[in-house]
Amino acid sequence: MTEIEPEESSTEEKIFEAAKDVFHRKGFDGARMQEIADKAKINKSMLHYYYRSKDKLFEKVYQLSLMRALPQIVSLLNKDLPLEEKIREFVREYLSVIKKNPEIPSFIIRELNTNPSRIQEFFRAQVAKRVQPFIDQVSEASEAGKIKDDLPPEQVIINIMSLVIFPFIGKPILQILFNIDDSAFDDFVDQRLEYLPDFVVEMTLKSDSDL
Amino acid sequence: MTEIEPEESSTEEKIFEAAKDVFHRKGFDGARMQEIADKAKINKSMLHYYYRSKDKLFEKVYQLSLMRALPQIVSLLNKDLPLEEKIREFVREYLSVIKKNPEIPSFIIRELNTNPSRIQEFFRAQVAKRVQPFIDQVSEASEAGKIKDDLPPEQVIINIMSLVIFPFIGKPILQILFNIDDSAFDDFVDQRLEYLPDFVVEMTLKSDSDL
DNA sequence: ATATTTTTTAACCAGATGGTTAAACCGTGC
DNA sequence: GCACGGTTTAACCATCTGGTTAAAAAATAT
Structure with missing residues (x-):
């Protein structure tokens, strides 16, 4: 050979x-x-x-799309960092990675909604368990009363994911509502990269004055 | 007849x-x-x-899905209310309406991403102009320095939309990460209905102590 | 009852779609 | 040169898909 x-x-x-x-x-x-x-x-x-087959080809693409996007992000979630840092880093990392592949969120979520069976299992195996440590960490913080409004972990995590992921999925809406082209959208993402990490931390965790 | x-x-x-x-x-x-x-x-x-034809049938479904979901929500955005109330009411109203038709967000966004041309125009005509007053109101507040972190209107509005819409789109992810069934998801939405209106207002507008 | 219009059915069609096959092509080692 | 492996091509196939048609059946009007 x-x-x-x-x-x-x-x-x-x-x-x-x-x-x-x-x-x-x-x-x-x-x-x-x-x-x-x-x-x-x-x-x-x-x-x-x-x-x-089409299925096999799709599977390869799907796997690589997930794998190209997620490891860097997810490995971070397993590190031994204080929650505040971890959230900040997660937001930063996610935006940076997806900025280079902005179609990935829509792609993954479209397929997850449209044809769950084909990919659910893979998603469960590859993503779910790697996120678990982060969920645990949020749970601990929640029980220790460190979360704003004492929200349960699911709510906290969905809120974070929403702010980070949605803008990419909602890009067409954004473009219609604000008349912005692709390059303006890039600026929009850069702007988020600047303020969102701190913004999300502040939104999630009790500040000193709350204690 | x-x-x-x-x-x-x-x-x-x-x-x-x-x-x-x-x-x-x-x-x-x-x-x-x-x-x-x-x-x-x-x-x-x-x-x-x-x-x-399939196209015509789809168009009818799409129009009604948008129209069934949006008028109540959007009419609210044109009312003469202080921004704080308007945000609160918007969040409440959106969650209440979509709770009854939880597939609508995924549906609209999937089509907007997958086949923009078929529906973009309709969306632009029906939704964009009705949201404009709200955008203007946020712009004013932004210029008056009433927005937290002095974010520009696009960022503010996308943040609100993210928190309100994403959970429905990300339902399959939520279900995998937290092992919850459909009825638990309903509880999850009810929980959001309770805290999210105030939460979003607090996240968006400067509080008295910031002034 | 009968004529007319509307609704429903079953058979059919052309084009698209994912997939197969067998032969041609091409580089490498002999 | 020739044989041999992997690679590429073109023709082909079965099935599916949106859509049509003509006739039957129901409903409505006369």
């Missing part, structure tokens, strides 16, 4: 990149194998040669 | 209800005309008899 893949992307890679793009934009149901083939400039048969 | 429709729903209504259900769950691309027909227990030809 002769290996050594040089710079130029192989057919397999071209397919994968095209598939990623199409699946991200159209979702599983809306994606067409022919469109992926066209975009990769290869014969449709190659799709099945390298990835046996 | 003899009218008086009794309890039993007409074919047209049965189709519409079935279509609503299927489109909400699967999205436009994932929905099948045959599935809608089966669910409505009528012949597939009836779909085309009453609504000429």
